[in-house]
Amino acid sequence: MRGVVIGCGRVGSAVAKELAADGWDVTVVDENEDALARLGAGWLGGFVVGHGMDTRVLESAGIADADVAVVSTDGDNTNVVIGQVLQKRYEVGTVVARVLDPARAKFYADRGLPTVCPTQTAVSALLETARKASRQRSAAS
Amino acid sequence: MYVLVAGGGKVGSNVARSLLEMGHEVTLIEQRPDRFARLEEEFGPVVMRGDATEISVLERAGLARPPELVLAVTGDDEDNLVISQIAKEGYGVRKAIARVNNPRNQQHFDLLGITQTVCATTNILGLVEHEMPEHGLVRLLELQKEGLVIAEVQIEGGSPAAGKRAGGLGIPSGSRLISVWRQGRTELVEPSTVLRPGDQVLAVVPATATADLRRALLGAPAK
Numbered sequence: 383m384r385g386v387v388i389g390c391g392r393v394g395s396a397v398a399k400e401l402a403a404d405g406w407d408v409t410v411v412d413e414n415e416d417a418l419a420r421l422g423a424g425w426l427g428g429f430v431v432g433h434g435m436d437t438r439v440l441e442s443a444g445i446a447d448a449d450v451a452v453v454s455t456d457g458d459n460t461n462v463v464i465g466q467v468l469q470k471r472y473e474v475g476t477v478v479a480r481v482l483d484p485a486r487a488k489f490y491a492d493r494g495l496p497t498v499c500p501t502q503t504a505v506s507a508l509l510e511t512a513r514k515a516s517r518q519r520s521a522a523s
Numbered sequence: 524m525y526v527l528v529a530g531g532g533k534v535g536s537n538v539a540r541s542l543l544e545m546g547h548e549v550t551l552i553e554q555r556p557d558r559f560a561r562l563e564e565e566f567g568p569v570v571m572r573g574d575a576t577e578i579s580v581l582e583r584a585g586l587a588r589p590p591e592l593v594l595a596v597t598g599d600d601e602d603n604l605v606i607s608q609i610a611k612e613g614y615g616v617r618k619a620i621a622r623v624n625n626p627r628n629q630q631h632f633d634l635l636g637i638t639q640t641v642c643a644t645t646n647i648l649g650l651v652e653h654e655m656p657e658h659g660l661v662r663l664l665e666l667q668k669e670g671l672v673i674a675e676v677q678i679e680g681g682s683p684a685a686g687k688r689a690g691g692l693g694i695p696s697g698s699r700l701i702s703v704w705r706q707g708r709t710e711l712v713e714p715s716t717v718l719r720p721g722d723q724v725l726a727v728v729p730a731t732a733t734a735d736l737r738r739a740l741l742g743a744p745a746k
Binding site: 435436437457458459460462463466467470471483485486489493 | 628
């Protein structure tokens with residue numbers, strides 16, 4: 383499988399490393415050259431310095447042959463725009479974009495762009511913990 | 524008319540001022556605190572502080588009414604695209620005009636259906652090209668008020684358009700091939716018309732896009 387990861391922060395770099403460990407051919411795109419360090423000294427995959435909005439950068443990262451693309455830069459709007467470009471222009475089969483704002487994540491998910499919303503995940507997990515504590519307390523009393 | 528202006532920089536604030544002077548109802552959204560404070564002094568309750576790409580902020584600004592016009596004129600192309608998409612696709616806003624800061628991003632606006640865009644760089648370049656002679660394209664008539672040019676282009680043997688159907692040429696948006704003059708006769712151009720070397724094509728094209736039209740028909744100009 384061929385994967386392209388756009389945005390090499392905590393999320394993007396971890397996803398890229400896991401996929402590479404699974405045996406994927408992975409190329410990472412980030413504006414900042416220093417982000418390469420996040421992938422570790424033994425990184426054997428591709429790394430392209432540039433902005434994910436730039437089609438030349440996307441193409442040199444091999445987007446045309448990608449099976450999966452993960453868009454995880456630090457900007458919600460950048461991610462949803464790049465995500466849609468990857469779906470519509472490059473017809474990448476599986477695209478997922480990281481969107482911190484739950485409302486925007488839902489808006490774009492409803493329109494066919496798969497999104498992952500870490501905020502919503504955190505809210506749900508925290509609520510679940512709180513409610514579980516409340517249930518245990520009422521069970522004990 | 525109710526107009527929502529997203530982005531209170533030079534473009535947004537000046538447009539908002541003019542719209543207010545014309546008697547329109549305006550809400551201006553600006554995120555940066557320093558800019559917001561300055562705008563609030565001038566515009567009072569017309570200006571709202573917030574991130575105009577956040578749906579709750581847009582709703583507080585009256586996006587659900589919906590406005591007759593949304594102007595997405597921040598300095599960030601991704602933001603302008605998202606604002607336009609939320610307005611048009613989420614709230615049924617009929618008309619959204621987006622500012623394109625980096626001309627390279629124009630293609631993304633086109634791809635994602637945000638068809639009404641303004642790009643200062645492209646406009647200035649268009650004017651520069653206007654001042655330079657353009658080999659192969661003759662300006663027959665300029666319609667100043669409409670911003671259109673009627674031009675004639677001669678198709679050559681090596682032109683990218685030769686042998687192709689008029690419908691698939693990728694000519695600039697807003698332009699049309701009207702007729703071809705070949706072998707002493709004029710034919711109206713249909714999408715199925717195949718262009719041939721020697722054809723003289725009459726076209727109507729936005730004044731800022733003549734160079735793009737020439738490129739689509741004749742290829743890149745010789746240096």
